Amino acid sequence: MSDNDRTALFPTRLIIGDQRPDRASGGWYEHVSPVTGRAQAGLSLAGTAEVDEAVAVARAALAGWRRWDPVERRRVLMRFAQLIREHAQELSTIAALELGQPKAFTGYLPVGGAAWLEEAAGWADRLHGQASPLSERGVLEYTAIEPYGVVAALSTWNGSVNAFCMSVAAPLAAGCTVVAKPSELAPFSSLRAAELALEAGLPAGVLNVLVADVKVSQALVSHPGIDKITFTGSPNSARQIAAAAAPQLTPCVFELGGKSAALVFEDGDLDRALEVASALMLNAGQICTLGSRILVQRSVHEQFVERLSERVAAARPGDPFEEGVTMGPVISQAALDRILGMIGRARNYGTTVTGGQRIGGALSDGYFVAPTVVQLRDNTGELARDEVFGPVVGVQVFDDEDAAVGIANDTDYGLAGYVFTAEIGRAHRVAAALDTGNVGVNGGVAPAGPHLGFGGRRNSGYGRQGGLGGVMEFVSPKTVQIRL
Structure with missing residues (x-):
């Protein structure tokens, strides 16, 4: 297979609800192969108009997705994971083109991505709060577990489809809707994975994918319609995101760098x-x-x-x-x-x-x-x-x-x-x-x-990814008191 044949695998359209715009307002981006130093594909970047549209679509889809039977939510995410596995050869080829890394490495990435989805899916119908016995005041108290809302998921480029699935699996399992923003350095595997999510039965608007530059990414994380942010990348970028999120007090999960x-x-x-x-x-x-x-x-x-x-x-x-x-x-x-x-x-x-x-x-x-x-x-x-x-x-x-x-x-x-x-x-x-x-x-x-809670300290970030702790990052407990 020639490089031209391989790059024909690249999806180049953003995903906003049930729309696949082939042109967007953020300008044109040429993706450069790190192996050859030459452009190998182009796509239209999202602008602030597409950010507004994607957030609105995700918020409109939230009411229905959060009411889904959690068992059905688990099943659709498991079907998503299975399609990732079935398309592993295609996705690893896309990853090799994006990253320039040997197929021996990129062959693992779809498998890892599917594992993130499967682990999170396993918790979708096992999230529960606590109930307290009647107090001396004659009040029954319990906590309900509810999805956080609309999540901005900004994934890093170095894990390709694995990084994308890591960023979206937990919020989807928790009942959140997602506006995902993969790095423009490796956008194609994320777009293809999202197409597979829709094929698996994920409702339109639950998972939206925008490819955008830094300026437009700032518009996403500062958007008043975003309820939580998850970001994997560098400490410097995380500081910019935290500053942009601060006026809205939007909470963040940061998985950042290391000097291990x-x-x-x-x-x-x-x-x-x-x-x-x-x-x-x-x-x-x-x-x-x-x-x-x-x-x-x-x-x-x-x-x-x-x-x-x-x-x-x-x-x-x-x-x-x-x-x-x-x-x-x-x-x-x-x-x-x-x-x-x-x-x-x-x-x-x-x-x-x-x-x-x-x-x-x-x-x-x-x-x-x-x-x-x-x-x-x-x-x-x-x-x-x-x-x-x-x-x-x-x-x-x-x-x-x-x-x-x-x-x-x-x-x-x-x-x-x-x-x-x-x-x-x-x-x-x-x-x-x-x-x-x-x-x-x-x-x-x-x-x-995916199976153990993973996270850092100090400049390596805060919050957890993986396991039950990773899914719980995207739920918001509600305390209820009933006087009998």
Whole structure:
């Protein structure tokens, strides 16, 4: 299949109720392939007029959707998940084109998206309040669980259809209607998923999808018709969203970035630690939970760095549809320039062990960065403090447990942490001491999936995604007292 044949899979029309406008008021956008650096498809962006229309449609649909039998709501979301699975090949192809990542990676994304839908759907008919016995005042008290209302769901680009389903599954299961705004860097998989949702039987207006620029996105999150916001992305963008939402006091759920530490003790399994550390090649390091600060005990430090460098140097970057390719590009020219700038400045406070440059040759038109390992002198440099969101890790040395925990917690972020040790007591001590929302031990991933509540602290955001806690973010309890 040629690239032209593949891009024919791209849906390019917004979804507003039962309408599919092929032209909108926000201007024209050309999506650029990160593999080739050339435009591969265009679509019309939403403007403020489409925001107003989508919010109005979602609010009109809310009354009917919230009255749906929760069992039927569960069933339609399960059908939605099944259609995602049935169209997994198509959706993973779209994701590979959007992100430039190997099919070995993008093949997981539809499966993950379906899992988010299935988990949330499982709670749709199991949400309940509490009842209290008659008080001495002769009053029966109970709480009712009601959907929050109309939700603005702004999903990140790096997870494609998986990220889209993560952002919309919980509010839909809770009985909310949604105006979704996927990133313009990866819009096509979200539009296709929403088409499948309608095919599954989701009523028109319950899920609307707008692709828009930053200015119009601000109009969405500041809209008085929005009752709650869920956003996955960077802390800086979250601050702008919070400021725009403040006049309306619109509550938010923020799943933001990280600068997660992986603590490798001398008794830890280095093979398992290397698997986590070399995840910088997965999605070209564009993963919020990436253990991008690797803290290694002094006695095994030299050995670990040597083995890590060998592993990442063996990566094979290239076209996502080419057999044997293990790594793709970063998402855009802006990301490429930012990452190369951070690597260049690291020479002032660290030593680049491997990588550190843009990949040239046949890949020179794309946004490819060689996987990079930098030896850091301490925890003060930019690569130790700021999220890279690219294939770059910094390695630091520590001497004992207290020092390792101190370095790990010396950050403005609090998303994830990783611990590698054979001592069970140390595993529990360090997991408890890490000031993060999620911890993976000895190869256990820091949970970022649908089944457990997932969220961060400080600059890594607030609120939960996944599990019952993720669905409960989108319900509003109502207390009722009845005097008998």
